Amino acid sequence: MSKVLIKKAPRKKGANGYKLPDPIPKGEIMTDLKKQRWIISSSIGVGGFGEIYAAASYKDKIPSEYPAVIKIEPHGNGPLFVEMHFYMRNANPNDISTWKKEKKLQYLGMPPFLGSGSHEYNNEKYRFIVMERYGTDIWTLFLENGRKFSEHTVYKVAWQIINVLEYIHSRTYVHADIKGANLLLDLKTQNHVFLVDFGLASHFTTKEEYKLDPKKAHNGTIEYTSRDAHMGVPTMRGDFEILLYNMIQWLSSSLPWEKNLKDLSLVQQQKEKAFNNVQKFLNECFISEPPVPICQFMSLIASMKFNEIPNYNKFRDIIVKGLQKLNYTLNSKLEFSIKKTDKPSSMQRKSKVNIGENKNVNRKLKSVSSIKNAKETINSTQINSLDNSIDSIILDEKCISGKDIKKQLLANIDGDAEYEVQIKKRKARINQRNGETIIKPTAKRSRKKLTKREDISITDSEPEVIPITKGTRSRPGFRTLKNHKKNETHKQILNGSEYDSEKDIFEESYDD
Template sequence: MPPKDRGRGKLPVPLPRDMILKDTEGKVWRLGSQIGHGGFGLIYLASPQTHVPVEDDAVHVIKVEYLENGPLFSELKFYQRAAKQEHIRKWMNLKKIRCLGIPVFWGSGLAEYKGKSYRFMAMERLGEDLQRIFEACGRRFKKETVLQLGARMLDTLEYIHENEYVHGDIKAANLLLGYTNPHEVYLADYGLSYRYCPNGNHKQYQENPRKGHNGTIEFTSVDAHKGVAPSRRGDLEILGYCMLQWLCGKLPWEQNLKDPVAVQTAKTKLMDELPDSVMEWDSSGSSCSEISKFLACVYGLAYDEKPKYQVLKKILLDGLESSGTRYDGPLEFSAAACTRTHCAAKVSKVRLPKPMPKPVQQKQKKMEGEEYVCQNKACTGVTGKQLQGEEKPTKFNRMLHQTEPQQVRLPKPSPKPVQQKQNTVKEEEYNCLSRPHARVTHRQFQAEEKPVKFYTTIQETEHPQKKDTARELPPFDPQATFSESKKKHNQLLTTDYPVSLQETG
C-alpha cells in the first residue's frame, strides 16, 4: 500500500552510525556517516561488510525516509519494476551502448528506531552532481559537453519510457557523475517518476488546474504547467530546456520564477516560435542550432505519441561529429566564459582520481633515498590528464631501472605517469556493461596498486641475486688435476693398514 500523504516532506530523525539494517532479501548493511539529504530523506554511506566500520570511500549508500513519506516509495517501485540489472544489461547489448546511466539498486527494507518506522533503499554511490559543476564553471558548459550529455540522457530516457515510466524531474541537480568513473553520467532521484502507460494503456490527456505547475519550475514542461500527467514528450521537453541553459547560461524566463504563470507563458512563446526563438536567445546564434531542431521535433509530438529517439539523437550526434567528438567519450566541463583559473581547482574535485595510498608513497621515498620532489609544479593541481611533454616509460627503460639500480641515476621523476596509470585503469572500467559485478572500487584500487611497480622510480630488485662464489676459484688446469689424482692413488697402495692385517690373521 502506498504511504499516506500526511508524512510527506518530513525529514527523519538521523539514524546512528554503525546501525545494522536488514533488507527484504536478508542482506545486512552497516551504516556509515551521513553524506547528504534531500527534501524528504537522508543519505548515508553503507557497506555489506558489517564486521568493520564503513570507510569514507565506500561504494554503497542508503537512502532513508519515514515510512509514511511518499517519494522514496515511488522511487523504490520504479527500481523494482523497471530497473532490474538483467533487463538493463540486455538493453545495453541490444542498443550497443556502454553505459545506460541508471544507478544500481541493491535492495530495500524497513527499520525501527526510537519508536519511528523507516523505509530504506541501498544504492550504488555516485559522484558530483552537474549543478555544482555548472556553478563552478561560471554557469556555462561547452557545446560538445552539452550535446554529449543530451545524447546520453536520450539513451536513458528511451529505456525508462520503454518500461512504462517517465522521470518527470530532469535537471542538473539530478544528473550525477560516476563515483569511480567521472566520465559516466547517471540520472538519479526517481521520487517523481510516473507510470504513464500501465500495462500498455497510455494515460489520457486531461488538464487539472489543481495540479498545475508541478515539478521544478525552470524546466517543467508546458503540459505540467497545465496540470497534465507527465508523458514522454514532457521528459524530452525538459531535457531540451536543460541543454539550452547549459549552453547559454540561462533561460528566457529565469527572472520570473516566482510567477509560474509568467514562466508558462514564456515557455509557450518559445515553443510556438521555434526555431527562431532559440536561435535568437544565444548571442552567437548558430551555437543553438541543434537544440532548436531538437525542441522543434519534440514540439511536434502528440501527447501519447512514441518519440523517434534515434532521429532526436542523430540531431545531437551530427553536432558532435562536426567537432570530432564522440558522444560516449570523456566529458570536459569547461566553456568559453569559464576562465581556466576559475575552473581548474573546483572541477579538479570531480575529475581528480584518488591519491596514491601513503604506504606506497613512503616506499617510493625509501627506495629513492631522498625526498620525493615533483619536477613540474603544475602536477600539484593534477586533474587526471597527463601533462604535456611527458611520455610513458618504455619496457626497455623499466628493465634497465630494475637490473642496474645503483649504476643508473635518473632525474627526480614526476609522479604524473603513475597518476596516468590509475586513469588508464579508470578508462578501462569505462565500459560498465557488466556493472555492478565488474565495477572497480577505490578500495580495490588500493589493494591492486600496492604490488604495482612504479615505472618512474629507481627500484631495488625484490630478490637480489646471490653472489656466485664458484667464480672466485682458480682456473681449471687438467694436467695439475691429473697429477694430483695419481699421487693420491700411489699413496694408497704403499700405506700399511695394521688393523686390517690383524683382522685377517
Template sequence: MAPRRKEKYKLPVPLPEGKVLDDMDGNQWTLGKMIGSGGFGLIYLAFSTNKPNKDARHVIKVEYQENGPLFSELKFYQRAAKREYIKKWIEQRKLDYLGVPIFYGFGLTNFKGRSYRFMVMERLGIDLQQKLSDQKGTFQKSTVLQLGIRVLDILEYIHENEYVHGDIKAANLLLGYTNPDRVYLADYGLCYRYCPNGNHKQYQENPRKGHNGTIEFTSLDAHKGVAPSRRSDVEILGYCMLRWLCGKLPWDANLEDPLAVQTAKTNLLDELPQSVLSWASGSSCCELAQFLVCVHNLAYEEKPDYQKLKKILNPNGVPLGLLEFSSKAQSVHVCTPTLPKAVSHSRPVDPSLLPCGS
C-alpha cells in the same frame, strides 16, 4: 501510537552512525556518516558487512515508513530498473553504459519507536549543478550535446518501461563516483507511470495541478496540469540544454510568476526555430533549435524518435568519448528577445530544413 498527520512528511530523526540494517534479501549494511538530506529523507554512506571497504561504494536513503517518495522510487526500481534488466538493455542496444543508478536492496528498520524504510543504492559523485557553479553557469557546446545524448539513452529506457522522470535538471544528474566521466539520472521519487500495463494516460488539463515540477524546466503540459508523458521529458531536456549552453533561459526573470513562465515557453516553442537561434549567437544553438522543433511536433501519446533526436545532437555520428568539463567557461552571447505573442504554426516545422553552422 500512530504519528499525527502533520508529522507525515517531516524529515526523520537521523539514525546513528554504525547502525546495522538488514535488507529483505538478508544482506547487512552498516551506516556511515550522513552526507545529505532533501525532500523527505536522509542519505548515508553505507558499507556491506560482507565486503568491508574503507571507501564506501554504496549509499542508503532512509525515510519514515509512512512517507511516499522513497516508496515510489523503490517501486520504480523493482518494476523497471533491476540490474538484470539494465544489463540486458545495454547489451541489446550496444551501449557502453546506461546512466541509471544501480539498486542493491531495501528493507525496514526501527529507531526510537519509529519505523523507517531504507533503500541501498550505488554511490554517485557530484551533481552537474556543482559543475555549473564551477564553470560560471555554462558548459561547452560539445559537453551539452553529449549530455543530451546520454540523457536520451536513459529516457528511452525508462519510457520503454512505462515511466517518465518529470524532473530532469542539473541537480538530479550526477557523475559517477568511480567513473566521473559518466552521467547518471537520479531521484525517481517523483517519477510517474504514464503507461501502466500498456495503457497510456489520457490528455486532461487540470488547473488545480498546474505548474508542477521545477518551474524553470517543467513542460507546457505540466503548466496546464496535464499528467506527464514522454514528450514532457524530452521537452524538459531541451530547456536544460539551452540553460547549460547559454547560462540562462528567456523566462528566468519571471520565475515567481508561473503563468508568465508558461507564456514565455509557449512563445519560444511557437516561434521556433528563430526564437532559439536568436537567443544565443544564431547557429551556435542550431542543434537545440532542431531538437526543440522535433519535441514540439510530438503528440501527447506519441513515442519520441530517440535515434533521430540523438542524430540531431550528433549529426556526424562521432563516437562519444569521455565527458569533459572545461576549466574555462565559454562565452555565449545571449540576446534578450522580445518574443511575440503565441502563434500556432499552420504546419509543423521540418527540422531537416535547419542547417547547422560549424
C-alpha cells in the same frame, strides 16, 4: 523545588514541506526485505524529503569502503515510496544488462536497484532504499564553471540521458524531473552520467484524450517543467522538453523565465509562447546565432503529438551531427571546464568590428603577460580609435556603454588573457551640400514608453485558466483548473488519501 518541563523542539522540515529524519548514527545496521544487512557511514546529503548516507554490505565486519548509498525518509513522506517501487519494478540489474546488450551500449546511466526496506530508530519508523554510490552532480559543476558548459559537453551529456529515457519509457514510465542536481557522474571514470531521483516517476499517458490531472499540475522543478507537466499530464515528449530546457541553460547560462519562478502560470505561458515561435525564442536565449542542433532538437519536440513515442534515433542523430561539426566524438571525455583553447561556440558573440562602411574586421587582442602590458597593447590603436561615434563595446560577452567608454574598458582588462572585442558605432547620416559631403552622427532614437498591462488577479473563488484553451494537432482543447499555490519548486505531497490517485502506478503496497 519546582520542576522545569523542557519541550522537545519540533522536527525540521525539508524544502518541500516533508519531515526530515532525525540523524542516524554512524555504524547503524539496517536489514532490507531480502534480509541483506547494510551498515551506514556518515551522512553525505540532505534532500527535501530525507537524508542520504554512505553505506556498504555488512558481513560482521566493518568495511573499509562504502560503495553504496542509503536514502532514508520517515514513513509519512511520499517521494521515496514512489521511488522505491519504481526501482523494484524497473531497475533490476539483470534487466539493465539485457537492455544494454540489445541496444549495443557499453554503459547506461540507469542506477541499478540494490535493496530496500523499513527501519526503526528512536521509536520512529523509516523506509529506505539502497543504490550505488556516485560522484559530483552536474549542477555543482555548472555553478563552479561560471554557469556555462562547452557545446560539445552538453551534447555528450544529452546523448547519455536520451539513452536512459529510452529505457525508462520502454518500461512505460517517465522521469519528469531531469535537472543538473539529478545527474551524477560515476566515481571511477567521471565520464558516465547517471539519472537519479525517481520521486516524480509515473506512468505516461497512452490515451487519445488529453486528460488533465489537477493534482499533478505544475509538478517538477518549475524552470524545467514541461508544458504537459504544467497541466498534470505525464508524457514522453515532456521528458525531452525538460532535457531541452537544461541544454539551453547549460549553453546560455539561464532561461528567460528564471525570474518568474514563483508565478507558475506565467512560466507556463512563456513556455507555450516559446514553442509557438521556436526561432524567435532561441534568438532571445542566445547572444548570437543559436546552435543548429538546439534548433533542430526543439523543432522535433514541437512536431510531436502529446502521446507520441519519441524517435530516439532522430534525437540522437541531431546530437551526433552536432558533435561531428565541432570535431568531437561520443567517445571523447567529458570536459566540464571550458578551456581557453576551445573554439568559441555558436552562442558566443562573434568578433566583429563595424567601422566606416560596415566592413567586418576580425580583431583579437594578443595575450599579454601583465595587466600593464594588456592596457598598453589596447591603448596603442584600439582605445585611441574610440571617439564620440562609439555606441558600445562588447568585451567578450560584457557590454560596455555610456560615458567614458575608454576608462571602463581599461578597468575591465585582465592580464594573461585573450579578448573577443566588438565595437558598435552609431550610424552616420550623409548630407551633400555644395559638392561637399557632411557626415553627421545620427541621433539616438528615444524609446517608446511601454504601458504595463495589468494582469487580472485570480482569487481562490475564480478558476485559473491554464493557457492554450484552443485545441491543436498535438494537443486537443482542455478545461480550466483551480488556482494553485505558487512555489519556487512545486511537487505534490503524496500522503494520506493522495496515494489513492497512484493506484494506476502501484497496484500493491510493499509498505509495512
